[in-house]
Amino acid sequence: VDEAGEREFTEYFRVRRDAVRRTAFLLCGDWHRADDHAQAAFVALHRHWRRIRDHAALDAWMRRTLVRAVVDESRRPWRRERSTAEPADGTSVPSASDAVATRHVLVDGLRSVPPRQRAVLVLRFLEGLDIAGTAAALGCTEGTVKSQTAHGLATLRMVLGDSLDDLRPAG
Amino acid sequence: MTDDERLAALFRAAATDTAAPPPRFDHDDVVAASRRITARRRSAMAGGALTVLAVLGIGAVVAIPGSSRDDATSTAAAPFAASGQAGPGDAAAPDGAAPELAAPVPPAGGADVPQALRGVPPFTGTPLGPGTAECADRQDPALRAFVEQVLPEVVGAPEAATTMECRPAGERGVNVEVRDGDAAGLLTVQYLPPGVIVSLVSGAVSAPTASGGTVVIYSRPAETGAPVPFAGRVDTAAAFLAPRL
Numbered sequence: 001v002d003e004a005g006e007r008e009f010t011e012y013f014r015v016r017r018d019a020v021r022r023t024a025f026l027l028c029g030d031w032h033r034a035d036d037h038a039q040a041a042f043v044a045l046h047r048h049w050r051r052i053r054d055h056a057a058l059d060a061w062m063r064r065t066l067v068r069a070v071v072d073e074s075r076r077p078w079r080r081e082r083s084t085a086e087p088a089d090g091t092s093v094p095s096a097s098d099a100v101a102t103r104h105v106l107v108d109g110l111r112s113v114p115p116r117q118r119a120v121l122v123l124r125f126l127e128g129l130d131i132a133g134t135a136a137a138l139g140c141t142e143g144t145v146k147s148q149t150a151h152g153l154a155t156l157r158m159v160l161g162d163s164l165d166d167l168r169p170a171g
Numbered sequence: 172m173t174d175d176e177r178l179a180a181l182f183r184a185a186a187t188d189t190a191a192p193p194p195r196f197d198h199d200d201v202v203a204a205s206r207r208i209t210a211r212r213r214s215a216m217a218g219g220a221l222t223v224l225a226v227l228g229i230g231a232v233v234a235i236p237g238s239s240r241d242d243a244t245s246t247a248a249a250p251f252a253a254s255g256q257a258g259p260g261d262a263a264a265p266d267g268a269a270p271e272l273a274a275p276v277p278p279a280g281g282a283d284v285p286q287a288l289r290g291v292p293p294f295t296g297t298p299l300g301p302g303t304a305e306c307a308d309r310q311d312p313a314l315r316a317f318v319e320q321v322l323p324e325v326v327g328a329p330e331a332a333t334t335m336e337c338r339p340a341g342e343r344g345v346n347v348e349v350r351d352g353d354a355a356g357l358l359t360v361q362y363l364p365p366g367v368i369v370s371l372v373s374g375a376v377s378a379p380t381a382s383g384g385t386v387v388i389y390s391r392p393a394e395t396g397a398p399v400p401f402a403g404r405v406d407t408a409a410a411f412l413a414p415r416l
Contacts (some may be wrong), residue, residue: 006202009202010198013198013201014198017194018194021191021194022186022187022191023186025186025191026182026185026186031191031192032195035194035195035196038194038196039195039196039200039201039204042196042201043201043204043205043208046201046202046205047205047208047209068331072331072346072357103184103185103187106181106182106184106185107185110185121182122182124175125175125178125179125181125182126179126182126183126186128179139393140393140394141394144394153178
């Protein structure tokens, strides 16, 4: 990376680090792993900086790299995350009476959603991508995004029950 | 407020964690890691190129035709070069029958070797063994070179995104986005050093290697239910890689 490229990267890192960490956190549910994933994505970005011609698409590139890394990690051949439709140990989920509880309830619930479905939910509802954008980020069809969204939300609702009213369909 | 808007607000609230720990990395960490990887990759590529040159040199010496039967024996040990070519000893073969020495050398393992590997000479080099980098290379060039020999579709395949988690130094890995005919997906090949016990997920294949480690191969489709790349060839790949790692 030349000097100008280094300056651009430094600025991009300064502006985007926290957002990338937050996305990684919701994708994996753990701040330490989120830092690992976010750092890995930035390292990959730095290594590919010269080859990424469309710098307007940097966010999309980072999103794609981050999501794939998290999903890839969860699918390591000898340590797969276990998906469950029930809260661990059958314990009740805390009520969402305030913002802190809301955060914990949702993050705990997301841990029970399979990684790829979780990625779809995070891209759509945190990153604000539409179906086409989510499909592009994940390298899958729009139909897959729709079905994964439905399955992911269904799992989340099943896990959380009535803890989060906002997860109930309106009407 | 629509369902999507309510969900978006919920996700944003969940992601805004005021109790989040401070970042464990800064800009300097990122740049240093990037440069370290680039330097290591260049070094590995240079080493790989030297290895290829050395192998080509040995192959050339072995394949030089001579006039004695001993030379024919040497040629038979390199069937890729000798196949279909009349060697100096062939003229003496009665009734044009293929000379016995030109037959493929049975690989070590005999009946246990997959059909696809019959005819491939047994590997007599030094097994690759555990990696020596500070952290395991998730895209190990030396391992990839072997993978490309048994799965040629891997040649030119883009590297898949992997984490920068520092895996134990003895491991080696190759993670590539592959296309095998109509099947597309992700191929993961991992060498684990001696003493590492693993439990495999469904679909993954493992084999003990010559250095006492384990090779794990896992091919999965890009989408659930889609055709799996290299379906039916993963066992063969594991059998090919085992004596080389």
